Amino acid sequence: MTRKIFLVALLGIALAAALSFPFANSNASRAVPDKSIGSPQSVHTGPLPDFDIRLGGRGEFTDYDLSSASAKAAGLNVAVQARAAAVARFQSKLSSGAAQKLRAKANETGAIKNLFIEGATLSEPRSDTADNIARGFLGGNAGLFALRSADAGNLRLINEDNDRGTSFLEYAQTVGGLKVFEGGVQVAVNKNGEVLSVREGFLIDGQTADLNPGLDENQAIVKAFAYAGRNVDPSLVELRPRGEKSESATFANPLGTELEDVLSELNVVRVGNSAKLAWHIYSEIGPDEWYESLVDAHSGELLLRHNLYVFDAQGTVFTEAPDKGARQLVSFVGDTVINTSFGWMGPATVTTGN
Numbered sequence: 005m006t007r008k009i010f011l012v013a014l015l016g017i018a019l020a021a022a023l024s025f026p027f028a029n030s031n032a033s034r035a036v037p038d039k040s041i042g043s044p045q046s047v048h049t050g051p052l053p054d055f056d057i058r059l060g061g062r063g064e065f066t067d068y069d070l071s072s073a074s075a076k077a078a079g080l081n082v083a084v085q086a087r088a089a090a091v092a093r094f095q096s097k098l099s100s101g102a103a104q105k106l107r108a109k110a111n112e113t114g115a116i117k118n119l120f121i122e123g124a125t126l127s128e129p130r131s132d133t134a135d136n137i138a139r140g141f142l143g144g145n146a147g148l149f150a151l152r153s154a155d156a157g158n159l160r161l162i163n164e165d166n167d168r169g170t171s172f173l174e175y176a177q178t179v180g181g182l183k184v185f186e187g188g189v190q191v192a193v194n195k196n197g198e199v200l201s202v203r204e205g206f207l208i209d210g211q212t213a214d215l216n217p218g219l220d221e222n223q224a225i226v227k228a229f230a231y232a233g234r235n236v237d238p239s240l241v242e243l244r245p246r247g248e249k250s251e252s253a254t255f256a257n258p259l260g261t262e263l264e265d266v267l268s269e270l271n272v273v274r275v276g277n278s279a280k281l282a283w284h285i286y287s288e289i290g291p292d293e294w295y296e297s298l299v300d301a302h303s304g305e306l307l308l309r310h311n312l313y314v315f316d317a318q319g320t321v322f323t324e325a326p327d328k329g330a331r332q333l334v335s336f337v338g339d340t341v342i343n344t345s346f347g348w349m350g351p352a353t354v355t356t357g358n
Contacts, residue, residue: 051293052233055309058206058275067117070108083114083150083209083277090147091119113274115150115204125198134171135161138191141199150207151177151189159189169195177207180215181250184208185271185284185298211279213272217301221268224283224304225255228297231306234259234289240266257288264288273298273307282307 059065068084070091080088091108098106098121105122119126130137142149143156151159159175160183166172170192177187187207192200219227222240229236236258243265244254252269267286272279281301288294298307 051311051313052295052309054311055306057305057307066112068110068112070110071106081112081114084110084112087114087116087148087150094145094148111204111206113150113206113209115207115209116148116202118201118203119148120201125194125200126202127199130197132197134164134166134173134193134197137193137197137199138173138175142189142191142202149202150204150209152209162188170200177205178250179208179213179272179279181248182215182270182272182281183250185273185282187272187274206274208272208274208279211274211277213279213281214302215272215281217270217281217283219283219299219301219304221253221283224299224301225266225268225285225287227299227304227306228283228285228287228295229258229289231297231299231309232287232289232293232295252284259289263290264294270301271298275307280307286312 068080068088070084070088087110091106095103095106102121102124105124106120107122108119109117111117127137127141130140132140139156139159142151142159146152146156155177158178160178161173162176163174164171171194173191173193175189175191177184177189184205184207186205188203188205189207190201190203194200217224222238225240226236226238240258241256242253243256246253246269249270252267255266255268257263257266264286269284271282271284273282282298283301285297285299286294287297292313294312296308296310296312298309299305300307
């Protein structure tokens with residue numbers, strides 16, 4: 005019961021953060037330079053720092069406002085410059101009023117992190133299912149997105165939520181039948197069949213990867229535990245085999261039945277301008293350590309380690325109305341005075357403010 009309460013609280017915190025800070029930098033502050041990163045740990049010393057090879061030691065990913073002059077500045081990578089040019093072409097087809105209110109951001113791979121028009125829509129009304137409308141808009145504006153036109157029809161619809169006539173569709177990009185890690189595409193379509201917004205993750209944009217793993221699943225799981233500071237017996241017990249190669253498999257946790265089962269699946273991961281095949285593994289190793297890991301399916305290299313347990317909740321917020329000053333970095337716990345004497349979260353994991 006305690007674990008279920010924790011998971012609900014953790015999801016609640018994540019949802020609150022997403023709703024409060026929709027335009028924050030992508031996956032900020034995942035990497036912390038540390039000599040222990042990237043190699044198996046022989047001595048377990050408690051929770052380990054997060055690591056993401058894609059960051060290259062930086063604290064967060066870089067996003068670009070494609071509506072600003074900086075998007076056209078020299079020195080930007082080719083993908084971002086190409087996306088800025090595509091946004092400019094799309095903008096030129098809009099009315100002057102809509103063009104001025106177009107908002108576009110790209111992540112550092114050149115994918116559209118967010119695209120919308122304040123108070124208007126991105127497309128004309130269309131009578132069809134929300135899914136067909138979304139795919140049609142993506143495929144018909146291929147140059148605008150990292151997702152290529154041929155890939156729009158191959159997106160896997162993960163979830164569709166309808167709120168008072170507006171459909172929020174969540175897709176996953178796939179390569180060779182495998183999901184792309186953080187390769188999501190989100191599209192909002194209103195009741196009139198007009199596209200309101202589009203968001204892309206870290207998509208594969210023409211990069212290729214060897215989809216035949218050189219490292220088998222058991223070896224990868226053992227390495228994931230080693231990268232988390234635990235040596236385990238390689239004779240793992242599979243509890244639920246995968247039905248298809250794109251699905252996850254479940255294994256008994258080799259550290260004990262009181263810990264959550266191990267989940268494992270194959271993903272394709274965008275790393276810089278390349279694509280890698282990786283084992284995506286969830287492994288709990290203790291009361292305050294539950295790691296999400298990516299292990300290269302060929303070299304065994306650690307690509308990502310992220311502790312699902314949250315210890316310090318903080319974010320950038322407006323402490324008053326937006327017109328009263330800039331956002332400030334504040335803690336959601338401790339002795340901050342926001343909405344209560346204990347801040348937004350107090351000593352618990354539930355927010356109490358807005």
